[in-house]
Amino acid sequence: MGSKSATERALNYLRRAPRVTLTDVRDNPGARTKGRLVRKKDNMAGQQYNDLRGAGKPPLGWIWGDFYKPWQRIYPGATFFNQDINLRREYPPLSLLELQRLIDLGWLDPSLPIDLTALCNTRQYRCDPSLRQFGVQLTDEGASVFAAKVNLEGASVFAAKVNLEVQWASETAIAAVERAGGVVTTAYYDPIALTAAVDPLKWFEKGEPIPRRHSPPADLIGYYTDARHRGYLASPPAVEAARSELALKIGYALPDRTDDAQHDMLAARKDPLQVFFGLAPGWVVNLADQTLLKPKNPRLLHYYSGRLDASKDS
Amino acid sequence: MLSRQLLFAFRGVQRCCGRPISSPSSVATFRKCYVSSNAGADSPSSTTPEPVFAGRNLWRADTLTSFQEKPQAWLSTLEDKHDRKIGLLDLHPDVFRAPPRLDIVHRNIVWQQNYRNVQFTKTLTRAEMPGGGKKPWPGKRMGRSKAGSIRAPYFRGGGIAHGVRGPRTWFYMLPDALRLKGLCTSLTIKHNQDDLVIVDSFDRLPSPDAQFLHDLADHRNWGYSVLFIDVPDRACENLALACADIPSFNIMPTYGLNCYSMHKYQTLVMTHEALNYLEERILFHLHRADTLQNKFRYKDMKEKLLNEGEGEDDPVHAPFV
Secondary structure (H helix, E strand, O other): OOOOOHHHHHHHHHHHOOOOOHHHOOOOOOOOOOOOOOOHHHOOOOOOOOOOOOOOOOOOOOOOOOOOOOHHHHOOOOOOOOOOOOOOOEOOEEEHHHHHHHHHOOOOOOOOOEOHHHHHHOOOOOOOHHHOEOOOEEEOOOHHHOOOEEOOOOOOEEOOOOEEEEOEEOHHHHHHHHHOOOEEEEOOOOHHHHHHHHOHHHHHHHOOOOOOOOOOOHHHHHHHOOHHHOEOOOOHHHHHHHHHHHHHHHOOOOOOOOOHHHHHHHHOOOOOOOOEOOEOOOOEEEOOOOEEEOOOOHHHHHHHHOOOOOOOOO | OHHHHHHHHHHHHOOOOOOOOOOOOOOOOOOOOOOOOOOOOOOOOOOOOOOEOOOOOOOOOOOOOOOOOOOEEEEEOOOOOOOOEEEEEEOOHHHHOOOOOHHHHHHHHHHHHHOOOEEOOOOOOOOOOOOOOOOOOOOOOOOOOOOOOOOOOOOOOOOOOOOOOOOEEOOOOOOHHHHHHHHHHHHHHHHHOOOEEEEOOHHHOOOOOHHHHHHHHHHOOOOOOEEEEEOOOOOOHHHHHHHHOOOOEEEEEHHHOOHHHHHHOOEEEEEHHHHHHHHHHHHHHHHOOOOOOOOOOHHHHHHHHHOOOHHHOOOOOOOOO
16 A cells, blocks of 8 residues: 555546546645635724824835835945956756767757757747847766667667757866767857847747858857867868867767768858758748748848948949 | 758748657557458448457557556447447557546636636726716714715715626636546546546447437446547538437547546547547647647737637627537
């Protein structure tokens, strides 16, 4: 009796009990509480014409003195440290363990590229641009288990080759993914493009054109042009060289990329201006009619092409 | 390449985790696997259908645990009053062996009874009554009680002080999670107390005779009231004619399944197709990524509600509310 779970014991009891009818169901004890009734003592309590009644009352936090100086207003704000607290960027972390868990449980499909949009669609990962969060930070916790995907019956074990696009990645995390045969790219999304990427449905329902991604700010250009971080602005030969270098540094054999079935998927990269795979910036997605509206105006085309020359009118 | 890219794009558009990935079903070793999920769908009523012992695909069910009994149900047929079993079905434990939360069922039943209530009555206060602006008689010297207005509440024909005030609704939406749990609990209780009957199909009922259905129910020890559940909302002819003559036997489509009906009716008779449909839908919602706690705002539904009676104007009859 004690070894069975509560559910099993409850169901065994119900099996022997009479049929459950509409009158046999009720709330758990303590679920609802009666509201407080207004009692005679709850009105002005004899203070209708008190001297203090019409006077100014001290604010919350008042510690005896000026009404304008409660405790929370006495001390000035931090001016010698954390001055740029509101300007700092956050990258909510995603560990390799979590990523593996999402793949194993069927939230993510490793046969398609995994970018910020795919992660946010699972609703298991959250990135909020309004909180100065700039994207996914790949951490190396779980690097040792990342290569394996095991079926429920324990039958087959194969490497998770993923095409990952994140915003920040540690060296060991990159190594773990590449060792398993996958690909990592770090890409910058400016806040407006990030808002679209994080919740595409909400963006499309607004009826606004897909934004174009702008280049990273000055302090991040160095990060995203560096092949060691697999930056999206680094040149592909430099990225290849960095791959081999990392393999030598950490000490693993780079898997050969002769598997043609997944080659196309692993080679898929977004254009530096592109937010969604298969959709170009400037297009308007009409969900109601399931159509795409593309701009024709040359000025718009020039803007969304990202060309730097000033020939807007051509 | 472009088509694959479009595929990547539209996956990004999907809000919730879509079609779940199915895992291979575990077929019991002592059962033989016979043909087909639709037992008796194409064979004529004169021949006996093949018994169905194939294991059902229980999506993401914990089949390895030994701490939970695996719920199963007989599959019978309505051809004859004798209860001939034509199969044994595995049921999903998340739906048919869920914790019996009677308090959640209570909340569902209370919600079902109250959320549709609309009060159309309104009593008038002293300010809304006609007249009553003038002091009817001076306060002193009259020998009468003081009066300020002939429509004060203490006057005959005066306004009502704390009366029923205007159109009011008790509308609220119970969170999706609670409604799902309520359905699962009610199905669990029905199955556990032997009040759930699964039948291959309702169109195998041989005659529209109400007496036949009554005898069948009597022979099989069904309760006084029986609820037949099928997927489409057009009922089979024989069943509809038979149930029309028996007040306590009613038919309902799967989209009308609710906790109140499941506990009002003593027996629940479901088709195999309805069982598959219900399990699939309930499991989809139990496992979806979106929040199960939605805000229901009037302004989102306003246009739909105001246009509800659009095509229902009849030149002769008054609208039925």
